[in-house]
Amino acid sequence: MAGILIDKVAKQFGNAVALQEISFTVEDGEFVALLGPSGCGKTTLLRIIAGLEVQSSGKVMIGERDVSSLKPAQRGLAMVFQNYAVFPHMTVFENVAFGLRMKGADQARVEAKVRKAAELLHIEQYLERFPAKLSGGQRQRVAVARALAVEPAVLLMDEPLSNLDALLRLEMRAELRSVLREAGTTTIYVTHDQTEAMGLADRIAVMQGGHIVQIGAPTEVYSRPATRFVGGFVGSPPMNFVNTVAASGQARLGGLTLASPVDGPIVLGFRGEDAKLTDAAGGAPFTVRVAEPMGSHLLLTGRIGDDLARVVAPPAARIAAGETLGLALDPARIVWIDPETGRTHPGA
């Protein structure tokens, strides 16, 4: 059993606050993606869990054990570093074998585990090379293989696929996922690629400015973002936000009337693919500026009133720039956001 509990962990570097009282749990065998913009504290949080950085307050538990004051090695985890930290003076083989050797594994076991990890990451042909003779992406895969080779109960990965080309990344992502699920490895996976987080994770924790603003299943985070920031950060294209004013529990956008939770200024949030195109009179008026054929769909960028919006249309739709269309929205697929706080109104 190796679940992780983060309890009110905060971290300051001098006067700068990197993390503000973060609390969350990761179940045994669960895969949680930490998603957030650069500088939001993802690496800092990971380093605190690993024991490389000491939290200013709060505690970390791994598998029912308070590890807050334990050394990294005693916490029973492996880590992939954002900057790889692949040892330059050892061959790829010895790098991947490092953790096993430290645990005193015999040569046969080392060989077997190294081959297995190397095969998974497609680096078996480089085993005798030194890291200086590898590309950035190959070096990154050595770092991942080194962590996988010890078959840890808890695996922390800091943007482990960031340097791979799109195709290889897609493939590695799938293989990593299946290997970790099979082994029941508890994983925290840092990324700022939201499609990666959506595809891989059991749950996504979205971080912003040293906070976790939302943690939940990918679909939940995607369709019911807790804040305007999450809606804008998760999903491509990002969620659309339309400023409007509600009165008597209703918000009107051209021919579209929606029930709103409160009166006064309010922001309507909806996903581009949730809008249905109708004629101009029957929906919210959407003036198309650019129509981009994306292959699988047609991406329309335009305006609703003063607000920018992106809408996904069927690939064969014949729509020209300058046209004004109507948008119909399913009330079950929209969110209402308080323009002051940026928070989503609870409920429908």
Next chain:
Amino acid sequence: MLQPRWLPYLLIAPSVAFLAALFLVPLGQTILLSVDGGQGFSLANYARMAGDLNFPTALRNTFALVAVVIPLQVALALVMGLMLQKMTRGRELVLWIWTIPLGVSDLAAGLVWLAILQDSGYLNTLLFQIGVISGPTAYLNSETPVALFFAVVLAEIWRATAIVLIILVAGIQLIPKGFGEAADIFGASPWTKFRRITLPLLKPSLQSALILRTVLAFEVFAVVYALGGRNFPILVGEAYTWQNENQNYGVAAAYAVLVMAISLAATIIYLKALRVDPETQG
């Protein structure tokens, strides 16, 4: 604009010319002097040097000093450098204090230790006052060769460990912190980390420090001269004696050439033994 190919050569030419005039020319002259037998080439000076009563002692003493001082200094400097690395506050100050002896000339350093260790020196005064000894005790004459040897070792360590330290500190700072952290995560003990991560990555700096320090150690003179005079013969001291007291420039030159040959050999050995494969660095 592409730089003309000869530009680098032009830029280093002055320093090469300077070194050639002030180093290579005297070196050539010394070598010539050492093999000049009056009527053309002769090894008489070398034969005279090797046949001298003090020669085996001087050779043995010099090598013994190097063999004891260098490992001690490197080990000490490594420990000090790694300790500095762990400090967060006051590092600069500690490093500065540790390197003070570098600012003291070797003759002055020898005299400092003479003041401490001579018959009526500070050490004996102290030992006498606390009742360990009953009168002046000699450490630095020919009857106490072992004590004299260790006095020289002590003075040399005090005086010249800092130069090794500075080179190693620079090297340690160049090793990214991430390697040690990765080793920690994967369960390396402090000793394993030192042996398998720090030491190999420090090899280039160790090599520089060893070469520099060993060459200087073979040339040791002033400290020994201040502490023991001729009670502790060493190679450079013999060269000095032949030059100044015996006025025999040929044998003095032979000694000088021998010291240079030994230094050169040591350098080559270090370069070979600690060869740094460029592909295993960075």
